[in-house]
Amino acid sequence: MNATLSQALFADLVFNEEGEGAKVVYIGGEAHYAVPDGDFLRHVEASYVDRQIVEQIQERTVAMSDLVIEGIIQMLGQEDLFTRASIEHAIRNMDRILEPGVVDVDEFRTALWMTGFRVTVNVHGEVVHLEMPGWEGNE
Numbered sequence: 001m002n003a004t005l006s007q008a009l010f011a012d013l014v015f016n017e018e019g020e021g022a023k024v025v026y027i028g029g030e031a032h033y034a035v036p037d038g039d040f041l042r043h044v045e046a047s048y049v050d051r052q053i054v055e056q057i058q059e060r061t062v063a064m065s066d067l068v069i070e071g072i073i074q075m076l077g078q079e080d081l082f083t084r085a086s087i088e089h090a091i092r093n094m095d096r097i098l099e100p101g102v103v104d105v106d107e108f109r110t111a112l113w114m115t116g117f118r119v120t121v122n123v124h125g126e127v128v129h130l131e132m133p134g135w136e137g138n139e
Contacts, residue, residue, distance in 0.1 A: 008046035037123040044125030052127045058094040
């Protein structure tokens with residue numbers, strides 16, 4: 001992929017309210033989700049949708065940060081002050097995943113897809129439902 005093109009962080013994970021997948025298209029080098037709307041496609045900047053998704057994930061993670069931190073520490077098997085501080089820092093700065101090159105986008109998407117992660121947007125690109133299996137309070 002050309003490095004000058006923006007990327008849609010949640011490609012293949014975004015759907016309209018009828019369950020139809022929103023394809024990623026590029027307009028002027030900018031990634032857009034093409035959200036099906038009947039016989040039409042509504043093009044919404046991917047950065048607009050992606051930012052909403054990351055904000056909602058971050059809100060949920062912060063709301064239950066103690067539980068998330070303990071789970072990660074147990075998974076890593078490292079309970080020390082530095083590990084805890086590192087995880088807390090990562091949660092507070094989760095929005096950095098929107099910056100180019102911070103995460104491997106393909107691996108990130110694959111990991112989310114494998115968990116059953118799914119986003120529903122309306123035709124204006126507003127997130128109406130974020131499905132994160134295993135997280136209480138899916139909205």
